[in-house]
Amino acid sequence: MKGSREFSSLFWRLDLEKGEIEGGITVQRRLSDLRGCFADASAYAVALAQGDPVIYTVSTVEPARGPGQLHGALGIIMPGRVGAEYYLTRGHLHAWRPAAEVYLGLRGQGVMLLEDEVTGESEMVPLLPHSAIYVPGCTAHRTINTGDEPLVYLGIYPAEAGHDYEAIAKRNFRQVVVAVNGKPTLLDRAAFLATLGDNR
Ligand code: F6R
Numbered sequence: 001m002k003g004s005r006e007f008s009s010l011f012w013r014l015d016l017e018k019g020e021i022e023g024g025i026t027v028q029r030r031l032s033d034l035r036g037c038f039a040d041a042s043a044y045a046v047a048l049a050q051g052d053p054v055i056y057t058v059s060t061v062e063p064a065r066g067p068g069q070l071h072g073a074l075g076i077i078m079p080g081r082v083g084a085e086y087y088l089t090r091g092h093l094h095a096w097r098p099a100a101e102v103y104l105g106l107r108g109q110g111v112m113l114l115e116d117e118v119t120g121e122s123e124m125v126p127l128l129p130h131s132a133i134y135v136p137g138c139t140a141h142r143t144i145n146t147g148d149e150p151l152v153y154l155g156i157y158p159a160e161a162g163h164d165y166e167a168i169a170k171r172n173f174r175q176v177v178v179a180v181n182g183k184p185t186l187l188d189r190a191a192f193l194a195t196l197g198d199n200r
């Protein structure tokens, strides 16, 4: 068992301020990395003209590779919005489609947008401290900060899951989570875009 470990990471120290796992590999995603993720392209262009803030970072630990092993990632998403859409992650399916994942809410208030790849059905599930979300296999998932402080969460997934960003990048999620009268609301993307047309 010991031999299959690549480094000693049986104990994960989570820094909920920085959003980092000690010894993990951290990547930053800026607004410019999220082209095509927000439905409202005009609001995205306006926001980008004003600056290119870090929207989220992900710190990953991979204690071991191979069948049956697990990897972990601590995410921190800043609070903010592009137009009516809350700051979000790119979102992905797992390259190995049957791979499920568990998300634990650690700090802040958010939701996950889950979209079944086969049926196309969407669900908005609260991501909060003292709670967990089970993301089934074959389900596209995106994490969204609907609060006014950083959203911090831990995802645990099979070492073999991998990430498929392309499938979602091509068509984006069918639904959006937007602020309606200050409340996170799940709307059909086309219906949301139609409301923008009316107001511009
Ligand atoms: C891993 C996982 C999370 C995300 C993280 C960032 O399978 O779901 O660790 O990778 O929330 O989101 P993406 O990867 O969509 O940029």
Ligand code: MN
Residues within 6 Å of the ligand: 092, 094, 101, 141, 155, 157
């Ligand atoms: Mn995942």
